[in-house]
Amino acid sequence: MTERILILGGTAEARTLANNLLDRGKFHVITSLAGRTDNPRLPGGEIRIGGFGGIEGLADYLKGEAVSLVIDATHPFAARISTHATEAAKAAGANIIRLERPAWKAEAGDRWHHVPSVEEAVHLIPDGASTLVTIGRQQLGAFLDRDDIKVVARAIEGPKITVPESWTVILARPPFPLAEEIALFEKYEIDVLVTKNAGGTETRDKLLAARALEKPVIMIDRLPKPDVETYATMEALLSRLDTL
Numbered sequence: 001m002t003e004r005i006l007i008l009g010g011t012a013e014a015r016t017l018a019n020n021l022l023d024r025g026k027f028h029v030i031t032s033l034a035g036r037t038d039n040p041r042l043p044g045g046e047i048r049i050g051g052f053g054g055i056e057g058l059a060d061y062l063k064g065e066a067v068s069l070v071i072d073a074t075h076p077f078a079a080r081i082s083t084h085a086t087e088a089a090k091a092a093g094a095n096i097i098r099l100e101r102p103a104w105k106a107e108a109g110d111r112w113h114h115v116p117s118v119e120e121a122v123h124l125i126p127d128g129a130s131t132l133v134t135i136g137r138q139q140l141g142a143f144l145d146r147d148d149i150k151v152v153a154r155a156i157e158g159p160k161i162t163v164p165e166s167w168t169v170i171l172a173r174p175p176f177p178l179a180e181e182i183a184l185f186e187k188y189e190i191d192v193l194v195t196k197n198a199g200g201t202e203t204r205d206k207l208l209a210a211r212a213l214e215k216p217v218i219m220i221d222r223l224p225k226p227d228v229e230t231y232a233t234m235e236a237l238l239s240r241l242d243t244l
């Protein structure tokens with residue numbers, strides 16, 4: 001019987017994974033998106049969009065669609081859906097595995113300050129600092145409290161909040177190469193970078209730019225995700241799936 005796989009997506013990796021699995025021709029692949037992005041880039045295969053309605057809703061979905069394997073390929077900062085998926089898979093008798101890019105690690109020359117949340121990051125920004133913020137658009141509201149700083153916020157899509165006139169909003173899609181990141185720091189005279197430890201290569205060069213220019217980084221660390229079989233690379237995950 002064809003294995004029915006649900007990929008929980010919202011990342012570039014999830015899209016690549018879906019296409020890779022479809023190429024193998026032996027899986028029915030459904031990709032699920034939360035619906036946060038207005039114009040998401042979609043993989044091939046079946047697509048469904050929107051929340052499931054908590055653990056119970058997801059468990060019902062898995063049973064109804066006869067899903068035997070859930071692949072959690074959500075963003076490292078999407079903590080709730082990973083917990084829901086783990087519980088729902090257990091309730092529905094499906095297997096679950098995760099694809100999760102390793103976190104970035106500070107290297108010699110880096111000046112990182114680790115914080116556990118966006119709110120803590122906002123608190124730590126030096127007075128009056130010109131601040132490059134690359135945390136996506138969802139939590140930008142937390143920076144409204146700091147009217148002493150100059151915010152340069154970069155995101156793929158525009159913020160849903162009304163931003164102060166003093167802010168600069170840059171809408172752009174990764175990858176962002178190092179030379180362009182250095183030029184961005186210089187153009188806006190950035191004093192400090194606030195970012196999430198997303199990992200991966202597509203948005204990593206801002207950290208190299210901060211290192212090269214000796215600028216501090218306020219690094220929002222990941223929250224732990226549930227303990228399931230986890231693969232750090234696409235190759236490792238695909239090798240595992242080829243055994244099915």
Ligand code: NAP
Pocket residue numbers: 008009010011032033034036049050051052053054055057058073074075077078079080081082084135136196
């Ligand atoms: P979250 O806090 O973990 O999830 C909140 C709720 O959104 C979940 O309870 C679930 O609703 C729904 N949801 C999340 N991912 C879903 C998916 N793939 N398919 C269907 N429903 C989903 O997640 P978030 O931080 O809001 O992120 C939402 C999506 O954006 C994720 O899929 C993630 O991969 C992507 N994303 C997040 C970030 C980030 O920094 N957080 C960055 C880039 C991309 P129900 O309880 O109703 O099922």
